[in-house]
Amino acid sequence: MTKLRINGKEHSVLAAPDTPLLWILRDNLDMTGTKFGCGAGVCGACTVHIDGEATRSCQVPLSDLEDSDIVTIEGLASQSGGGLTKVQASWIAEQVPQCGYCQSGMIMAVSALLEKYAKPTDEQIDAEITNICRCGTYPRIRAAIHRAAEMA
Amino acid sequence: MGGRLELTRRGFVASAVATLVVSMRLTQPGSAQAAPDESGGGLLNPFISVDKQGNVRLVAPAFDMGQGTHTSLAMILCDELGANWEQVTVVGPEVDPAFVVPGINEQATHGSFMVRNWHDPLRKAAAAAREMLVQAAATRWNVDPASCEVSAGLITSAGNSLGFGDLIEDASRLPVPENPQVRNTKVLVGTPTKRIDIPSKVNGSAKFGIDVRLPGMVYAAIRQAPVYGSKLESVSSPAESSDNIKIVELPSAVIAIADTFWKAKSAVEGFSVVFATSDNDALTSSDITAQRTRQLDEGTVARPIVSGDPDAALAATSDGVSGNLVTATYTTPFLAHMTMEPMNCTVWMKDGKCEIWVPTQGLSATVTAAAAATGLSKDNIVVHPTTPGGGFGRKYEADFVVQAIAAAKATDRPVQLIWTREEDIQHDFYRPAMTGRLTAALSPEGDMNAFIMRKVGPSIVEHMIGSALIDGSDPIAWLGFGSQTKTAPGELQQYAVENVAAEFVFQPTHVPIGFWRSVGAGENGFFIESFVDELAHSAHIDPYEFRRRLLRESPRGRAVLDKAASEAGWGNPLPTGHFHGIAFTDVVGSLVAQVAEVSMNDGTPTVHRMVVAVDCGTAINPDSVIAQMQGAVVMGLSSALNEQVEIADGRCMPSNFYDYHVHGLADTPRIDVHIIDSSEPLGGVGEAGVPAVAPALANAIFAASGRRIRSLPIMANL
Numbered sequence: 001m002t003k004l005r006i007n008g009k010e011h012s013v014l015a016a017p018d019t020p021l022l023w024i025l026r027d028n029l030d031m032t033g034t035k036f037g038c039g040a041g042v043c044g045a046c047t048v049h050i051d052g053e054a055t056r057s058c059q060v061p062l063s064d065l066e067d068s069d070i071v072t073i074e075g076l077a078s079q080s081g082g083g084l085t086k087v088q089a090s091w092i093a094e095q096v097p098q099c100g101y102c103q104s105g106m107i108m109a110v111s112a113l114l115e116k117y118a119k120p121t122d123e124q125i126d127a128e129i130t131n132i133c134r135c136g137t138y139p140r141i142r143a144a145i146h147r148a149a150e151m152a
Numbered sequence: 153m154g155g156r157l158e159l160t161r162r163g164f165v166a167s168a169v170a171t172l173v174v175s176m177r178l179t180q181p182g183s184a185q186a187a188p189d190e191s192g193g194g195l196l197n198p199f200i201s202v203d204k205q206g207n208v209r210l211v212a213p214a215f216d217m218g219q220g221t222h223t224s225l226a227m228i229l230c231d232e233l234g235a236n237w238e239q240v241t242v243v244g245p246e247v248d249p250a251f252v253v254p255g256i257n258e259q260a261t262h263g264s265f266m267v268r269n270w271h272d273p274l275r276k277a278a279a280a281a282r283e284m285l286v287q288a289a290a291t292r293w294n295v296d297p298a299s300c301e302v303s304a305g306l307i308t309s310a311g312n313s314l315g316f317g318d319l320i321e322d323a324s325r326l327p328v329p330e331n332p333q334v335r336n337t338k339v340l341v342g343t344p345t346k347r348i349d350i351p352s353k354v355n356g357s358a359k360f361g362i363d364v365r366l367p368g369m370v371y372a373a374i375r376q377a378p379v380y381g382s383k384l385e386s387v388s389s390p391a392e393s394s395d396n397i398k399i400v401e402l403p404s405a406v407i408a409i410a411d412t413f414w415k416a417k418s419a420v421e422g423f424s425v426v427f428a429t430s431d432n433d434a435l436t437s438s439d440i441t442a443q444r445t446r447q448l449d450e451g452t453v454a455r456p457i458v459s460g461d462p463d464a465a466l467a468a469t470s471d472g473v474s475g476n477l478v479t480a481t482y483t484t485p486f487l488a489h490m491t492m493e494p495m496n497c498t499v500w501m502k503d504g505k506c507e508i509w510v511p512t513q514g515l516s517a518t519v520t521a522a523a524a525a526t527g528l529s530k531d532n533i534v535v536h537p538t539t540p541g542g543g544f545g546r547k548y549e550a551d552f553v554v555q556a557i558a559a560a561k562a563t564d565r566p567v568q569l570i571w572t573r574e575e576d577i578q579h580d581f582y583r584p585a586m587t588g589r590l591t592a593a594l595s596p597e598g599d600m601n602a603f604i605m606r607k608v609g610p611s612i613v614e615h616m617i618g619s620a621l622i623d624g625s626d627p628i629a630w631l632g633f634g635s636q637t638k639t640a641p642g643e644l645q646q647y648a649v650e651n652v653a654a655e656f657v658f659q660p661t662h663v664p665i666g667f668w669r670s671v672g673a674g675e676n677g678f679f680i681e682s683f684v685d686e687l688a689h690s691a692h693i694d695p696y697e698f699r700r701r702l703l704r705e706s707p708r709g710r711a712v713l714d715k716a717a718s719e720a721g722w723g724n725p726l727p728t729g730h731f732h733g734i735a736f737t738d739v740v741g742s743l744v745a746q747v748a749e750v751s752m753n754d755g756t757p758t759v760h761r762m763v764v765a766v767d768c769g770t771a772i773n774p775d776s777v778i779a780q781m782q783g784a785v786v787m788g789l790s791s792a793l794n795e796q797v798e799i800a801d802g803r804c805m806p807s808n809f810y811d812y813h814v815h816g817l818a819d820t821p822r823i824d825v826h827i828i829d830s831s832e833p834l835g836g837v838g839e840a841g842v843p844a845v846a847p848a849l850a851n852a853i854f855a856a857s858g859r860r861i862r863s864l865p866i867m868a869n870l
Contacts, residue, residue: 015412023414027371032363033356035541037492038573042809045492073356088354095346095775098218098783100353101360101492101541126818132809134492134542135218136786138820140779 002062006031007075017063022046024062025072033073033104037132044131047105048072054112073104076111087111090148098135106131110145119149186284186324193317194324196281198250199229199274206305206317208235210242213251213259213274214266215513216349217543218783219838220776221266223347227340227773228271232278234302235316237340242348247515247535258516262548262667264740264836267772271834272334279332281323288322289314342829344775349539361511361538362496362570369498372559372569373416376405376579377427379802380662385426395419400562407559413570432662432802437585440799441483444587444608444659448481451608451657454624457634459643460651462593465602469593475601478690479591480683483863484675485796486582487668488806490814493541494576495552498568499560505532506557507566511540514548521550525557544787545667549581577812578804581666582797584610586629588679593651598691600702602651603644605633605679610660612671625656632673632843633680636741638833639708645680645738646709647702663799669787670839673739677843678792678850678864681735685851686860695851696722696734708767708830709736712743715765715826720747727751730760733852735844742768742835746785746844749821750852755870757853759789759821762845767828768835774827781825781841788845790815793866 004011004024013028020039025031025048034057037045041059048057049071076085084092087110097103106129113120113128120128125145133141188194193203201209212225226242229235245251251259255269282302289307290297292314300309305316352358377384387406389399397419398409404427408420469475498509506526512518515537522533540547556569571579586609593602611626613619620626633654635645643652668674688698696717703709713736717723722732729751736745749761764781771777794813798805806812850861863869 015414019412019414023412027412027414030365032359032365035360035492036362036494036570038809040573040808040810043492043573077355084354091354092346092350095350095779097350097353098220098779099492099540099542100218100349100358103353104356107354129817132492132814132816134490134544134787134814136783136790136815136820137779138786138815138817139782139823141817142820 002066004065004070005068006070007072007078013062015062017061019062021048021057021060021062021065021070025057031072031074035101035104037102037105042132043102044109045102045105047108047131049108049112052112052115054109073108076107085111086148086151087114087144090144090151094140094144094147096137096140096144098137102131102133106133106141110141110148113145114148120145186326186328188321188324192321194320196284196324197277197328198248199277200233200281202316202320204317204320206239206315208233208240208305208316210240211245211251212242213245213253213270215244215261215537215540215543217261217513217540217547219780220347220773221261222349223345224267224772224776225270225274226348227345228274229278231337231339231341232275232335233282234304234337236305239305244537245515247519252516258514260516260548261513261543262545264838264840268741268834268836275334275336276332279334280329283329283332284323284326285316285319287326288319292322341772342770342774345773347776358539360493360541361498361509362493362541362568364498364509364538364568366498366500366566369566369568370409370411370563371413371416372407372409372556372567373413373420374405374407374555374569374571374575375420375423375425376575378578379427379430379432380664381432382430383428385428388424389419390422398562400559402555402558405555407555407569409559409563409567417572430802435662435799435802437485437799440585440661440663441587444483444585447608447657447659448587448589448606451659452624453606454621454656455653456623456625456627456656457630457643457652457654462602462604462651462653465593465651466591466604475596476594476690477591478594478687479589480686480862481587481589482679482682483587484585484678485864486585486663486799487791487795488577488580488582488797488812489542489544489546489668490577490809490812491540491542491544491546494573495546495571496569497553497556498566499556500566501560501564504528505534507534507536508553509536509538510553511538512547513540513543513545514550517548517550518553521553522557525554544669545671546581548667573809574807577806577808579664580797581615581664583668583674584612584661584665586675588675590679590683592683592687594687594691598693598698600649600687603649604653604655606655606657608657608659610665611658612665612667615666620660621658624658626658629656629672630654631671632676632737632739635738637738637743637835639706640738641705646706646743648705649702662802669784670739670842673737673839673843677735677737677739678846681737681844681847682850682861685733685847685854689854699734699736703736708832709738709743711828711830712736712765712767713745715828716745716747716763719765719824719826720749720763722747731852731856733848733850733855735847735851737844739840739843740836741833742766742837742840744840744844746848748848748852750849750856752853752856757849757856757866759849761822761824762789762848764823764825764841765828766825766840767830767832768837768840769832770829770834771827777827777837778825780837782823784839784841785823785845786815786820788842789849790819792846792849792864796865796868
């Protein structure tokens with residue numbers, strides 16, 4: 001049995017130590033907000049926060065997660081006291097998502113970016129946000145990041 | 153079917169293909185009657201029901217995979233009905249003959265047909281429902297229905313006012329008017345409206361096919377034969393396993409079932425699997441391309457489109473004096489879809505029924521495939537369509553549904569089959585690799601007198617109906633060549649050219665092919681608009697001017713071209729080293745022009761800006777139109793610059809996003825979209841923006857470097 005702290009709650013999980021966090025979340029805990037896109041750490045659909053850092057959960061085995069503080073898309077709003085975060089509100093204001101499948105990971109990556117750079121430049125955005133969106137919502141992602149950065 | 157194919161008729165492809173589709177997927181006529189329900193509300197028609205509190209439930213008869221159809225179709229219903237948008241909820245369609253898409257005769261979402269084919273029928277249904285509510289009010293107040301006003305869910309007449317909720321029970325007992333008065337009310341329609349599906353897509357609550365969870369559900373992973381069509385010979389699993397793994401063998405694949413996907417995937421990767429050798433084991437992309445090149449001159453040529461006498465016009469230039477003959481050959485590669493949600497399907501075989509949860513674009517296709525795979529009648533197939541995480545044509549297929557059924561038959565539990573990204577890219581139904589040889593006659597003044605395009609490649613219609621060709625050609629290969637508008641002056645999109653021929657040489661391939669956002673129009677845009685550019689340069693005429701002349705009989709086309717050119721600043725000074733390229737396309741009934749602004753750095757193009765002008769008749773939800781153009785440009789740039797599925801050893805070589813590069817945020821330039829409302833009949837939007845991208849970009853690269861790109865992707869052909 002492994003104990004995990006996710007979105008402020010303790011969970012007990014029985015799984016092989018090499019099981020990636022992504023599948024623990026999705027299959028052991030039925031937390032399906034975090035998505036599977038590639039399994040290779042390339043697309044970012046599986047991005048969560050581990051100890052405050054944006055991390056691709058398909059690349060983190062269960063055995064590495066003891067004492068880690070994990071936040072998923074489901075827990076993002078509760079971190080800001082419930083309701084929508086600035087990033088989520090900007091995402092709606094700019095009407096960013098199309099199919100929406102990549103957006104959990106995208107929002108987690110962007111949320112971490114804005115913790116690092118309060119008002120990121122386009123160069124910083126380009127370097128840090130490498131999540132893939134096949135629908136091509138990038139122009140609106142960029143606008144929503146700037147919008148969120150401007151929000152009080 | 154005989155005679156000349158008339159691609160100038162709107163919906164030709166729809167009707168030709170639909171005729172064939174109908175013969176395979178018979179749908180039954182009939183629709184639900186209006187009726188009250190047990191809780192004081194009622195159904196007015198299959199699209200509209202209202203409860204006692206006045207909440208309106210609308211069925212948007214399309215699968216929303218991000219193109220915004222649920223919102224757009226609901227806006228149409230809501231406006232015509234006169235409902236209060238704040239009290240509206242929208243759901244997608246279940247299996248029901250009422251939701252068979254007019255013109256394509258199946259329940260599906262493809263071809264950019266949804267809004268343009270449903271608009272009038274939904275207006276009519278909503279008008280009928282409105283009149284029933286009005287009649288109920290008029291009867292209650294003993295007034296003339298003509299005196300009643302309807303707005304925001306309220307019906308008023310003189311001093312009387314009632315909400316839909318108060319009237320629904322009476323209204324739903326009334327006969328449905330057969331010829332209601334359609335008002336074409338525009339409250340939401342034509343204004344940027346926030347999409348109803350977006351809030352759930354920013355907090356992780358939106359459920360895709362892969363998110364379906366059922367009690368006792370188990371998971372399946374698959375390994376398919378790498379070489380297409382090769383058969384499974386043997387499977388053996390390691391002797392010891394602490395996990396309970398079930399193995400299911402298919403003709404060309406093996407499936408492992410376990411209680412988590414990670415276990416199933418780990419298991420199937422650990423199997424020793426042998427697939428039979430086949431004749432295709434050594435085939436490469438080069439072989440496939442070389443064969444198409446040979447077939448340009450050796451294959452059987454069908455001429456599905458011809459107008460005037462192009463051969464005579466070309467012959468007339470053979471003296472080199474009365475004009476010039478220009479010819480060029482282009483090729484495009486296989487392209488993968490790379491939907492962010494990989495293929496998946498959940499199936500439960502239970503109580504003599506087959507219950508399916510699937511992210512699909514093809515509901516009728518799924519039911520048909522499931523009936524064939526199970527031997528059950530269609531009444532015993534229950535399908536729950538989920539939101540697809542990207543479709544682009546891939547999720548119209550049912551191959552992964554059939555596999556999931558095979559897995560489900562091996563257990564009494566629900567089974568969710570998920571493809572890894574490797575399986576997804578290597579077992580796609582790719583945009584077919586095609587070759588096009590274009591020939592044109594230019595007068596000494598630079599007028600295009602004749603245009604012949606010979607395409608060589610496989611047939612997508614074969615993939616749909618099993619028989620390869622209609623009159624020797626694949627009509628799908630001519631999307632974007634002929635027009636789906638009613639106002640095209642001739643046979644070549646909106647261009648004024650009298651002597652035109654489209655020629656098709658069928659060259660099948662063992663590589664699976666299918667529908668990739670804009671289908672045949674995708675490569676046609678690159679072939680035609682690159683070649684038109686070559687003609688312009690050959691005649692020493694500005695490429696924008698050259699197209700203006702070609703659009704002389706299409707004021708609508710000119711307006712779109714002019715808008716893109718003026719917004720881009722065509723002809724005005726650009727920053728040093730920046731150059732423009734332009735393209736014009738007529739796709740899915742919409743007219744699109746694009747200008748690319750590019751610079752070359754060390755022989756590599758940088759795209760600075762894309763300007764898009766689009767005329768889709770009327771933009772129902774203008775913000776969705778902009779979003780679709782932005783997304784299409786990104787997909788178009790990505791595929792034009794970098795994408796190709798290389799075949800070697802008879803199989804797909806790339807295996808994931810790291811060796812099949814899909815555009816990211818840093819690759820994406822500024823994209824400006826301008827919508828022109830021409831009030832012409834509605835055109836499609838989802839695919840309309842893709843075909844002009846590659847040629848606009850290639851034409852800009854030519855302007856910048858003198859290098860003419862005739863083969864995609866650009867980065868592999870510089």
